[in-house]
Amino acid sequence: MQVLRADYALLPSGVARDVQIHVQDRQIVAVATGGAHAVNEIAIDGLVLPGMANVHSHAFQRAMAGLAEWDAGGRDNFWSWREAMYRFAERLDPQSQLAIARFLYVEMLKAGYTAVGEFHYLHNRPGGAPYAPAASMMEAIAQAAQETGIALTLLPTLYMQGGVDGRALNERQKRFGKSVSELLDMRTAMRDKTGVAQIGLALHSLRAVPPPAMREAIQSVEPTSPLHIHAAEQTGEIEEAQATLNARPVEWLLNEMHADQRWCLVHSTHINDAETASLAKSGAAAGLCPTTEGNLGDGIFPLEAYLASHGRLAIGGDSHVSVDPAEELKALEYSQRLTLRRRNVGASASEAHTAARLWSLAALGGAQALGLGAGAIVAGARADLVVIDTDHISLAGREDTALLDSYIFVAGKSAVRDVMVGGTWVVGDGRHALELEAAAAYRAAVTRILSD
Ligand SMILES: [Zn+2]
Numbered sequence: 001m002q003v004l005r006a007d008y009a010l011l012p013s014g015v016a017r018d019v020q021i022h023v024q025d026r027q028i029v030a031v032a033t034g035g036a037h038a039v040n041e042i043a044i045d046g047l048v049l050p051g052m053a054n055v056h057s058h059a060f061q062r063a064m065a066g067l068a069e070w071d072a073g074g075r076d077n078f079w080s081w082r083e084a085m086y087r088f089a090e091r092l093d094p095q096s097q098l099a100i101a102r103f104l105y106v107e108m109l110k111a112g113y114t115a116v117g118e119f120h121y122l123h124n125r126p127g128g129a130p131y132a133p134a135a136s137m138m139e140a141i142a143q144a145a146q147e148t149g150i151a152l153t154l155l156p157t158l159y160m161q162g163g164v165d166g167r168a169l170n171e172r173q174k175r176f177g178k179s180v181s182e183l184l185d186m187r188t189a190m191r192d193k194t195g196v197a198q199i200g201l202a203l204h205s206l207r208a209v210p211p212p213a214m215r216e217a218i219q220s221v222e223p224t225s226p227l228h229i230h231a232a233e234q235t236g237e238i239e240e241a242q243a244t245l246n247a248r249p250v251e252w253l254l255n256e257m258h259a260d261q262r263w264c265l266v267h268s269t270h271i272n273d274a275e276t277a278s279l280a281k282s283g284a285a286a287g288l289c290p291t292t293e294g295n296l297g298d299g300i301f302p303l304e305a306y307l308a309s310h311g312r313l314a315i316g317g318d319s320h321v322s323v324d325p326a327e328e329l330k331a332l333e334y335s336q337r338l339t340l341r342r343r344n345v346g347a348s349a350s351e352a353h354t355a356a357r358l359w360s361l362a363a364l365g366g367a368q369a370l371g372l373g374a375g376a377i378v379a380g381a382r383a384d385l386v387v388i389d390t391d392h393i394s395l396a397g398r399e400d401t402a403l404l405d406s407y408i409f410v411a412g413k414s415a416v417r418d419v420m421v422g423g424t425w426v427v428g429d430g431r432h433a434l435e436l437e438a439a440a441a442y443r444a445a446v447t448r449i450l451s452d
Contacts, residue, residue, distance in 0.1 A: 001029075002423070003038045007390065008403060009048040011377055014356060015401045021048065023383040026422040030379050044387055046417055047403050049359060050376050051114025051384030052325040053366025056228070056266050056287050056316025058119055059101040059141060063446045064088040065321045078234055078296045085319075086172040090126045091452055094136045096445040097122070101144035103442035106432045107323045109150055111413035114384035114421045116150050117316070117370050119202050119228060119266070121157035121176045123186070128174030135186040139193070146195025148434060149426035151384065153370035155202035155228050156187045158209050158217055164240045166210060176204070180217050187221070197422075198371045200226030206241055206249050214257065226262060226371040228287065229253065233267035233298050250275045259284045264314060264369035269299040276302050280311030285369040290331035292318035300335045304345050307361075314366040324413040329358045353401045355408035387418040389430075 002023045009019035011031065020038070022030040068084045092100075101118075108116060118141050124130055131137065138156060145152035159176035162169050169177045178186070191199050201221045203209045206229075209217075218227060232238060232249045241249045245256075250271050253259045261283035268279060268286040279286060288301055296319070306313070315328045322328065329346075333354055336345035344354045351357040360376070367375030367382075374382035388403065389395070394411035395403050407415045419427035426432060 003041045004044050004048070005037070005041045006044040006048040006387075007046060008400065009377055010050065010356065010360065010404065012360070014351065015047070015404060017400070019048070019377075021377060021385070023420075023423050026382055028377060028379055028381050028383050031377055046390050047388040047407070048377065049112070049386045049388060049404075050363040050381070051374065051386050051419070051421065052112055052359070052363050053115040053117065053314060053370050053372065053375065054108055054113040054317050054325070055117040055264055055285070055314040055366050055369045056119055056289055056318050057104075057116050057320070058318065059104050059144070060089060060092050060097060060122060061085065061318070062104040062320040062323070063100045063442075063449065065319060078298065081296055088449075089122055089175060090172065091449045092122065094131065094140045096449060097137050098140035098144055099441040099445035101141050102148060102434070103438040104320065104323065105144050105148040105150045106435050106438045108317070109148060109419050109421070109427050110416060110430065110432055110435070111324045112386040112416040112419065113325055114151060114386065114419060115153065115197070115366070115370050115372055115374065116145070117153045117155055117200070117226075117228065117264070119155045119157055121159045121202075121204055123178055124175045126175055127171075128177060133189065134182070135189050138186065138190050142190065142193045142195035144195075148432070148438070149421050149424060151197040151370075151372060151382070151421055152195055153198040153200055153226060153372065154190055154196050155200045155226070156183055156190065157202035157204050158183050158213065159204040160209055160213055161207075164207050164244045176208075180213050180220070183217065184220050198226065200228060200371060202228040205230040205237070206245070206252070207237065211256065218257070224262065224371065226264065226369060228264045228266060228369070231265045231268055232270045233293070235270055235299070238270050248272065248275060250279055254278050254282055261368060266316065267293065267298065269293060269301050271302065273305065276305045276311070277309050280306055280309035283312065285312045285314040285365045287314050287316050287369060288332060289316040289318035290328050290335060291322040294331055294335065295319065295321045300339055301332075303332065303336050304340070307346070307348065312365040312368065313361055314369045315362045325362070326408045326412040329355065329362065329408055330412075333358065353405055355404045356401050359404065359408065383420055383423040385420040386416060389415050389417040
């Protein structure tokens, strides 16, 4: 049993002072404010937050972040970015996948992410031939998680066709293609692997998976398995869905797939008022990826209406142009301020501080989306904790909730000091034991890929 005594902690009721957190095995077993000092108590001079889940990651994209920031002539958009991503993906193999994911997961932990949902569709060799074993690329992901200590929810991703109209995969997309049975076989092989905390299922998108295959795959997995899908990221996708399915994507997923709290609808950017209310009511999480959505020019999520309807949200790093939960939440709030020309859109009558409200909602919604039983500092939750350095220069003179405000809106990840995942400290004093080795291997792998 570890007994932590924190100067401050973010509890479901808000930021509290002098909080005792009892951790046994992988779980928080008791939380109390004040109270007598225990023998062997560990003093935490900082602000303890529930760990944040990064619900949407394509690890390999970390290595191409920044490579698409130029215009090739004409109007650069999501689809031209996707071509650049396909070209990069062609050069990856299980070894470089491991080097990239390992470095990324160290970065995530140091930034305050305690869990990651890996939406993995890079299954085959270039040209489409399977690896032996078929799940080699996913094994690299699991190994990276196991070595770095991040909680991994693996989301093997079904990808079958090149568009809603059922057209075949193009040459580059053949790396992603699996039938339902092939994907389920790989999923079974990965289910009990070391490093996999939870296994779910991802359907790449309405573009890539026909409805009958979607139903078959969902019916074949455990009834509690997390289900993720890219939805309504682009307006072009809305028009395609309306033309072929006679419904908007989120509307269709709610009505035809009965999306509920098992589901994470990644992006959900372009939703109308009815979809906003229905998605909130469904209990599914909206998987928002604010820095990637900004980078790709996707659009702006209707946060205010969604929160007014008590919708559940989670955040994802997606393309990893940023690896920092504070920056994601700040970008989410800033997109609202710029559109509405108001401030503190994420605040509410019960929590006036935007940072506290958004962190609490995203931690809880993220843990739900990854099926992890975490996301709050309460008895019974997984002991995934992040300690913010209250001596950070940007937090000088702050107390209570103002510490969290300055962490999210000013300091960002530079204020993350210690991180615990499932009861084990994996980052101490801003350092991860593997950081130098992981960075060197990453540099070598990426340099090799880009010099080919
Ligand atoms: Zn994505």
